[in-house]
Amino acid sequence: MGITKTIGFTKETNDMAEVLKALGHPARLAIMQLLMKSNSCICGDLVEELPLAQSTVSKHLSELKKAGLIKGTITGKNLCYCIDEVGFEKIKYFFQNVTKHLDKNKTTLFQMFFENIK
Amino acid sequence: MGITKTIGFTKETNDMAEVLKALGHPARLAIMQLLMKSNSCICGDLVEELPLAQSTVSKHLSELKKAGLIKGTITGKNLCYCIDEVGFEKIKYFFQNVTKHLDKNKTTLFQMFFENIK
DNA sequence: TTCCCATATCGCAATATTACGATAATAGTT
DNA sequence: AACTATTATCGTAATATTGCGATATGGGAA
Numbered sequence: 001m002g003i004t005k006t007i008g009f010t011k012e013t014n015d016m017a018e019v020l021k022a023l024g025h026p027a028r029l030a031i032m033q034l035l036m037k038s039n040s041c042i043c044g045d046l047v048e049e050l051p052l053a054q055s056t057v058s059k060h061l062s063e064l065k066k067a068g069l070i071k072g073t074i075t076g077k078n079l080c081y082c083i084d085e086v087g088f089e090k091i092k093y094f095f096q097n098v099t100k101h102l103d104k105n106k107t108t109l110f111q112m113f114f115e116n117i118k
Numbered sequence: 119m120g121i122t123k124t125i126g127f128t129k130e131t132n133d134m135a136e137v138l139k140a141l142g143h144p145a146r147l148a149i150m151q152l153l154m155k156s157n158s159c160i161c162g163d164l165v166e167e168l169p170l171a172q173s174t175v176s177k178h179l180s181e182l183k184k185a186g187l188i189k190g191t192i193t194g195k196n197l198c199y200c201i202d203e204v205g206f207e208k209i210k211y212f213f214q215n216v217t218k219h220l221d222k223n224k225t226t227l228f229q230m231f232f233e234n235i236k
Numbered sequence: 237t238t239c240c241c242a243t244a245t246c247g248c249a250a251t252a253t254t255a256c257g258a259t260a261a262t263a264g265t266t
Numbered sequence: 267a268a269c270t271a272t273t274a275t276c277g278t279a280a281t282a283t284t285g286c287g288a289t290a291t292g293g294g295a296a
Contacts, residue, residue: 001253001255001279003253004143004144008169009169017146020141023138025122026132029134044242051123052286053287055287055288056284059245060284120253122284162272162273173255173256174254176273176275177275237296241292241293242291243291244289244291249284256279257278259276261272263272265268
């Protein structure tokens with residue numbers, strides 16, 4: 001088949017899966033990391049930083065945009081990309097559940113993890 | 119092509135992407151949520167909870183195992199699955215970076231997100 | 237307008253993913 | 267040993283994903 005079943009799962013689960021799937025690719029993750037490193041938006045030099053053709057980078061950017069993880073705005077002559085909060089909103093619920101699970105099970109490794117988060 | 123390029127990215131990025139990719143499917147996400155909800159390991163009734171054939175569930179379980187997100191142990195006569203910390207260890211770095219980014223940019227939505235985490 | 241630059245889209249080929257039924261393998265039970 | 271229940275694997279068909287080159291598109295600059 002190749003088609004992902006979505007019926008029988010909650011909307012939250014499906015939405016969340018979509019965001020995580022968007023993050024689940026080295027190039028897209030690298031893009032997110034580059035956007036995080038730079039204070040302001042990155043304007044186009046992403047192609048130079050990544051080991052991929054321009055058309056491929058462009059496609060990955062549009063997928064991140066579709067998932068609500070980044071925003072692209074035109075400022076004068078440059079197109080600028082920066083992180084969008086919408087996508088992260090979606091996975092909030094999942095990580096809340098992770099936390100609950102940890103609280104119940106007191107897994108130290110996990111707690112270390114969240115300590116680092118803050 | 120269909121093949122994901124990994125050369126040119128750091129090992130951390132590639133590892134992380136693999137874990138996030140494993141989570142980026144409704145069925146696998148639902149499995150993780152079911153495992154989190156139950157205090158102990160879930161023993162086999164996963165197939166009944168999911169709208170998928172037994173063979174499909176089994177494959178998803180093996181992919182989660184491969185990603186280090188779950189562990190399967192044989193206890194007496196039943197095979198029990200529970201959450202493994204290894205996978206989450208891998209995405210720790212990514213979320214640390216998210217935090218740094220937030221600290222710098224003071225995005226309130228994001229901060230709400232991490233408040234909920236604790 | 238014409239040229240140039242940056243980005244997006246198209247078309248394609250190769251490969252991966254998803255799902256299912258059928259079958260195997262494994263372990264406990266009778 | 268034979269039977270049963272549970273989980274894994276195989277074979278498969280359909281579809282999705284990835285990546286690239288080529289081409290289009292849109293906005294400044296000349």
